[in-house]
Amino acid sequence: MEKILTDRMRINIGPQHPSTHGVMRMIVDLDGETVENVETVIGYLHRGMEKMAETSTYIQYLPIVDRIDYLSGFFCSYAYVNGIELLMDIEISEKSKYIRTITMELNRMASHLLWLGCFMMDLGASSPFFYTFIEREKILDIFENLTGNRMMYNYYTFGGVKRDIDKENLYAIKKFSDEFVFALKDLEELINYNPIFISRTKNLGILEKECAYAYSITGVNLRASGIKKDLRKDKPYLIYENIEFNVPISENKDVQARYILRIKELKESNKIVQQCIDWLLTNLNNKNIITDVKPLTLKPEGIAISEVESSRGLMQCIIYADGTLNPYRIKWRTPSFYNVQIINEISKGYLLSDLIAIFGSLDIIMPEVDR
Amino acid sequence: MKIIMSSIEKLYKWSRLNSLWPLTYATSCCGIEMMSVSASNYDIARFGSEVFRGSPRQADLLIVAGTLTLKMSPILLRLYEQMAEPKYVIAMGACACSGGMYRNSSYSVVKGVDTIIPVDIYLPMCPPKPESLIDALIKLRKKLNDKNPGGRFV
Amino acid sequence: MIKIREVDLFENLKRKFDIRIENCPRMFLDKGNELNSVQKDMKCIVKREYSAFDEHLTDDTELKCDTELNHIKPDIYLLRVKKEDIRQILRYLKNSEEYFFERLDCMVCCDRKKDLEIMYLLQSDKYNVKCGIRVEIDKKENQIATVSDIFSNANLEEREIYDLFGIKFINHPDLKRIFMPEDFVGHPLRKDFIIQRLN
Numbered sequence: 038m039e040k041i042l043t044d045r046m047r048i049n050i051g052p053q054h055p056s057t058h059g060v061m062r063m064i065v066d067l068d069g070e071t072v073e074n075v076e077t078v079i080g081y082l083h084r085g086m087e088k089m090a091e092t093s094t095y096i097q098y099l100p101i102v103d104r105i106d107y108l109s110g111f112f113c114s115y116a117y118v119n120g121i122e123l124l125m126d127i128e129i130s131e132k133s134k135y136i137r138t139i140t141m142e143l144n145r146m147a148s149h150l151l152w153l154g155c156f157m158m159d160l161g162a163s164s165p166f167f168y169t170f171i172e173r174e175k176i177l178d179i180f181e182n183l184t185g186n187r188m189m190y191n192y193y194t195f196g197g198v199k200r201d202i203d204k205e206n207l208y209a210i211k212k213f214s215d216e217f218v219f220a221l222k223d224l225e226e227l228i229n230y231n232p233i234f235i236s237r238t239k240n241l242g243i244l245e246k247e248c249a250y251a252y253s254i255t256g257v258n259l260r261a262s263g264i265k266k267d268l269r270k271d272k273p274y275l276i277y278e279n280i281e282f283n284v285p286i287s288e289n290k291d292v293q294a295r296y297i298l299r300i301k302e303l304k305e306s307n308k309i310v311q312q313c314i315d316w317l318l319t320n321l322n323n324k325n326i327i328t329d330v331k332p333l334t335l336k337p338e339g340i341a342i343s344e345v346e347s348s349r350g351l352m353q354c355i356i357y358a359d360g361t362l363n364p365y366r367i368k369w370r371t372p373s374f375y376n377v378q379i380i381n382e383i384s385k386g387y388l389l390s391d392l393i394a395i396f397g398s399l400d401i402i403m404p405e406v407d408r
Numbered sequence: 409m410k411i412i413m414s415s416i417e418k419l420y421k422w423s424r425l426n427s428l429w430p431l432t433y434a435t436s437c438c439g440i441e442m443m444s445v446s447a448s449n450y451d452i453a454r455f456g457s458e459v460f461r462g463s464p465r466q467a468d469l470l471i472v473a474g475t476l477t478l479k480m481s482p483i484l485l486r487l488y489e490q491m492a493e494p495k496y497v498i499a500m501g502a503c504a505c506s507g508g509m510y511r512n513s514s515y516s517v518v519k520g521v522d523t524i525i526p527v528d529i530y531l532p533m534c535p536p537k538p539e540s541l542i543d544a545l546i547k548l549r550k551k552l553n554d555k556n557p558g559g560r561f562v
Numbered sequence: 563m564i565k566i567r568e569v570d571l572f573e574n575l576k577r578k579f580d581i582r583i584e585n586c587p588r589m590f591l592d593k594g595n596e597l598n599s600v601q602k603d604m605k606c607i608v609k610r611e612y613s614a615f616d617e618h619l620t621d622d623t624e625l626k627c628d629t630e631l632n633h634i635k636p637d638i639y640l641l642r643v644k645k646e647d648i649r650q651i652l653r654y655l656k657n658s659e660e661y662f663f664e665r666l667d668c669m670v671c672c673d674r675k676k677d678l679e680i681m682y683l684l685q686s687d688k689y690n691v692k693c694g695i696r697v698e699i700d701k702k703e704n705q706i707a708t709v710s711d712i713f714s715n716a717n718l719e720e721r722e723i724y725d726l727f728g729i730k731f732i733n734h735p736d737l738k739r740i741f742m743p744e745d746f747v748g749h750p751l752r753k754d755f756i757i758q759r760l761n
Binding site: 079080083085087088092123124250251252253266271272338339340341342351353355357365366368370374375377378407 | 633634635636638664665666667668670672673683687690692713714715717718739740741742750751757
């Protein structure tokens, strides 16, 4: 049979699309249906967060920080507050360290649950979306009782946390985390051995080690390529030294490995939450949650680099402070900005529907990219 | 003659307003609350919005959920012009109503969606709870069911 | 984690290039080894409008906004190098057996009033060490060589710095604006792009 001559086609997966997880534009060169080149255009959600810091005081910038990554608001808040505490040499109390840890781990669970629902919807399955949102609503109810809002918490402050955590909240968290084990088992039975799911995610989007180091990838995407690196174990912050948990890694570098690692991380976070609850229930009389620092007239001086392991990777906040009421320059190093750059490398030669599956497995969120 | 026309008008108003299908447009944090509304805890399918359509030719409600920036505004205008009449707009969240918390000190956020497209219902809060989005949908239906719906064509 | 020997970590580098060490972590300072003194006397006047509760600030406030910021927390190495040597230094730090800094975490650009400054943050996983390398760029001829063939993630970072500050990178494969629309005039994060906050 003679070979049919084909031409390359250029199509546009526009900014408004149900599966781009935000506003991102991809210009794809196709040969038939195989992908040859992907160019990504970002910047549709640039709000100028870094310039806003130069016209506000340190305490006025605190509610804005939650919106840099709205699915993990506690992590961004912690990175900023920790930087100022390093510069001013402020010590925080033991109870506020435990409260910060338990809220951050619950936030990681909520973020991974939302990722799972949207990833399965990209592949075409719409039932897991409803199951994971039921669990997520229970976590958001706990946060609403504790802080007052479902998504933008504004709960951490310089020197500790704003409100104490009481008995009813702790019992609600305990009940949730005991029942979560069975809910996760239901989800795994639904998805893991499905032959359509396996054939759509196995041996796709292989990320090699040299590529991961060259583009400075961190988080689950790096651990799925076989490199064991987690900030909670390398340079422990808060109280991660006293808690037992594992960091799972995998040697297959494909989409299915990233999915399995995130499910395992959900289980590990559940273990951490249960250990923190036990400590908090035995120390209910301790009311020491904040050290008094005068937040309205803070004047730090110097450069601070504070980092935290967020649900998508390593997040850093770099603060240049010059001894006045306003910061001089704040820079955010967000993990999704680097995950966007590897889409072109790992999706050459696959079909167009595989590109959507690969893009969904990297867990990219656009306000982190554009700030 | 008027009796026949008014009862036909009641019939098609009832059928149109009880099945408003929104467009999947979500830029920012309010988009997550829009997804929560379509999930099973606060269900918007009971109020008529059975599915969220992906293409603007098939949708008749545009919920602008999220911040509008300089680079994105020509695209929003193009989406609005591609939708077929009759079409309605809800501005969801503080950023879409008036620029929100970025109004005073940001250089690239448009100060409100109504500088570009006409808006029917404004919904404040940052982000609004899912119950308030359902409340906004019910208020839109009440507004359009009136004798003179503010100059709009139903 | 391998422990580093307790001598000056960048001794070899000092012999080959002209660098100045600005911050040395306390555990590696020998006795009698003093850091250079810094100058903190550049002031400038910036006009702002504040709300009523900041009663001790007036319209023409003299603010101290240019300091040689060398006080860094946590304690890491800070070097200052010349802008012509930056490619050789980064390649040497990445590939040599002795240092092995595999990752460029990020590039931070800052507008001090007299010039611009870029800081490259490097991270070594093998020795668990971080170091910051600072380069000064003159405002009139704002150009510097690109490092996107040494570290691949510098590609989008340099486009962001070009968009927000106006520095041109020589031999960059694709230098165009990334966050602002194509026909935007001005570079937003510079200090002379003033936003008046009204409330």
